[in-house]
Amino acid sequence: MHGAQQQAVAHRTGTATLTVVDRDGAPVPDVDVTVEQTGHAFGFGNIGFDFVGLANDEVDGDERDRLERLADLYTDVFTTATLPFYWGRFEPERGAPDTVRLQATARWFRDRGVALKGHPLVWHTVQPDWLLGLPLDEVERLQRERIRREVGDFAGLVDTWDAINEVVIMPVFANGDNAITPLARAKGRIPTIRMAFEEARATNPHATLLLNDFDLSSAYECLIEGVLEAGVQIDAIGLQTHMHQGYRGEEAMLAMVDRFARYGLPLHLTETSLVSGDLMPADVVDLNDHQVDSWPSTPEGEARQADEVERHYRSLVGHPAVEAVTYWGITDAGAWLGAPIGLVHADGTPKPSYEALRRLVKDEWWTGPTVLRTDERGQVRVHGFRGGYRAAVRGTATDFAIGRQATEVAVTA
DSSP, X not given: OOHHHHHHHHHHEEEXXXXXXXXXXXXXXXXXXXXXXXXXXXXEEEEOGGGHHHHTTOOOHHHHHHHHHHHHHHHHHOSEEEEEOOHHHHOSSTTOOOHHHHHHHHHHHHHTTOEEEEEOSSOSSSOOGGGTTOOHHHHHHHHHHHHXXXXXXXXXXXOEEEEEEOTTTGGGOOSSOOSHHHHHHHHOHHHHHHHHHHHHHHHOXXXXXXXXXXXXXXXXXXHHXXXXXXXXXXXXXXXXXXETTOOOOHHHHHHHHHHHHTTOSOEEEEEEEEOSBSOOOTTOSSGGGOOOSXXXXXXXXXXXXXXXXXXXXXXXXXXXXXXXXXXXXXXXXXXXXXXXXXXXXXXXXXXXXXXXXXXXXXXXXXXXXXXXXXXXXXXXXXXXXXXXXXXXXXXXXXXXXEOSSXXXXXXXX
């Protein structure tokens, strides 16, 4: 067994003892129980941007057919979807946020068993133009109101948020005017982070709030340490790993994960991507500076991407601090920077990388369906990957969960 897979089995599995009883509560021995996993506790995520139009009945014909096929591929593998809350696109006209459409999209995903995450509540990029020129105290007031509005309007639908994004560079960001960089410069990084977390938590105390960044250097470590010392409650640390210049390899990735695991907080690989075509040149410092007219996927690149996706997920699922990995794009259509990073071609056909990830999520890291026979006490013991399960006996089904701690479940025959 692969070393990372051995770790995954050790860290990701649990047990449940099922006791089959009749309607009078008496144990039922020597009866078949069909057990099947229904969901993963680990967060296998992807962005859900592609499905806003479908969820709101804004597409028809061939485009609707394409998106419905893509949705089937999506929901067969991914358990969480990240929805876009970029302020400048969510509320391009002041006072007219895109709340209804995003709520419909969130419900569409929820109805398909997919959990939701919002990205982001505070960021210096993709800001509304109507913020420019306003006094800083007015910008701060509007930013606070924006956090409370989105978290409140989506409570119960979207309960995980990137509370604030890319704070390491936020006060010094110089690639375009925006109103948030001056605010962060005036307030300082830690007070700006406190603002985001405290407003979001006051609105939804049950939300999971992330600090998220692409800068995985010691600067981010220092920022995290300062935030924790200041008493700001962070629920998880977000780590972006866009690898347009090539997979960094298991050793480098796990060394990075280890550096951030020492804070004792769950780690979410919030934005990860691997290229299925030519790699971006290694001397490009800012990925946004690489502009090409066409960036096609290639057979050689697709074989490489499939191998790297499998290696990447095996190593991360094998690390006990990692709770979620979000791939940044189901398809090449509309992918960031036009890069061939999707797991599905633009025409909707799966790449080898999609098939590789599906084999891991739904075959290798999946339990059942399997038939077990109760003992003389009416019991069976189920061992499997943590998540949701269903037990069926004589046509009656009971849902249960396998978690970190062993559990006991009564199943009615």
